[in-house]
Amino acid sequence: MKFIDILRDHLDVFNQAYDGQITTSMRQAINAMLSCRTHTQRASLWTCQGCTHTADFPLSCGHRSCPQCQYNTTADWLAKQQTKLLPVDYFMVTFTLPYELHVAAKYQPESLYPAMFSVAASVLKDFALNSPKLSGDIGFTGVLHTHSRRRDLHPHIHFIIPAGSFNKTQQHWKKNKGKYLFNAFNLAKVWRARLLEQLVKLNLKLPTSLPKKWVVDCQHVGKGLPALQYLSRYLYRGVLPDKNIKRLVDDNVSFEYEDSQTKSTKVRTLPTIEFLWLILQHVLPKGLRRVRDYGLLRGNAKKLRLQIQLMLAVAGAVFPIIPEIKRRLATRRCPCCQQPMRFMGIVKRPTNLIP
Incomplete structure (x- = not known):
């Protein structure tokens, strides 16, 4: 269950319910998230190392409020x-x-x-x-x-x-x-x-x-x-990470959180529109x-x-052992031969491919 999918499916109703309360920064965050990895003018170009297949993929939005970026x-x-x-x-x-x-x-x-x-x-x-x-x-x-x-x-x-x-x-x-x-x-x-x-x-x-x-x-x-x-x-x-969103049933969203007192996992359920506002109210002003x-x-x-x-x-202090932080490297598999694809750079997508 992804927050962005819930937002996309209920955006019109959300806009009506919270018209006048949605800030410019929220609008910018919403637009960025809805275009994330879908509606972008630039894309990453990949080519297969085993055959001649090439493909481009829309870029992530990079917005700090986006749960699938950063x-x-x-x-x-x-x-x-x-x-x-x-x-x-x-x-x-x-x-x-x-x-x-x-x-x-x-x-x-x-x-x-x-x-x-x-x-x-x-x-x-x-x-x-x-x-x-x-x-x-x-x-x-x-x-x-x-x-x-x-x-x-x-x-x-x-x-x-x-x-x-x-x-x-x-x-x-x-x-x-x-x-x-x-x-x-x-x-x-x-x-x-x-x-x-x-x-x-x-x-x-x-x-x-x-x-x-x-x-x-x-x-x-x-x-x-x-x-x-x-x-x-x-x-x-x-x-709220997407993994914490557990279900959307009868227009109600349920998500998990850790209780600060008992340290136990609890579930909170809200009407979908209230859930969207609960999350989007935390979008910070730009800058x-x-x-x-x-x-x-x-x-x-x-x-x-x-x-x-x-x-x-x-003075003899023992410095902490710092664990290595692994960066996530983008990887792609060729849909034709399943061989690894190589990243070739960022390109501008043809206008007819942008929705």
Whole structure:
């Protein structure tokens, strides 16, 4: 069962039901997904190595919300992040937007989500500088997730943080000892105050009542690789893999998800049109980056990271064994002789072959 097939079969009814709520970014995502590997002006050209047969195939759309694209993009990101791993413990800090601000996330994501990133990053940097255990510069990677496991709107940012800091003056790496990094309740207080102040500056309309207590979670997660793998799941391939969609019966779609409390697999069933909206509401505005690196993990800090890695190696730290990430290589079999076909390049498809 494929999301794109459900979308194609129910698009007209969906457009009628949610007319006025579908954003330009959603429209662009819908058009891209419906043309994925079908209605493209360019195609990949293949020739058989055993006979003279040639064929061209429409290209993938490449849209980050498409569930059948972007596998290699995710693999490339994970491989790049693995080169930054340090032989230290890691923490995951999660900043969650309260339910009362979900309306702002729905209608003004292009303003709200960057504000969430900038405010949360400033909170982490200041806590690190003021912490007696760190008192220096830290590095962290943030990934925006807009959904819960049930795929409801639930914006939050996960940050993975190596447990240590670098003192530029002393040229020294300071290790954070133990399984405690920051007080989550104090993080939440500052997160609430700073984000509300920033939203007022952006002229975002705020609800009349907001909870006094917000939620920030700070957990020790051991080594960094499992955390990176977790964050990579929903980066570039939509929010619901096709394998999780189990059935479409009587105009109702059922999909599986893992319950966050019991860790058991559960099934959620929705009318088809509601299901489509549930998924498409997570399409991000064009140009908004879902993942960002800060401090010691930013792109232009490579030289400093190598210096820190050398310091840790000299101190006897054991670096993690990084598993090889396999890229998916496109393969084709000749329909005539079943021999492997060779990729020859990208060509423009004849106009009469484009629907």
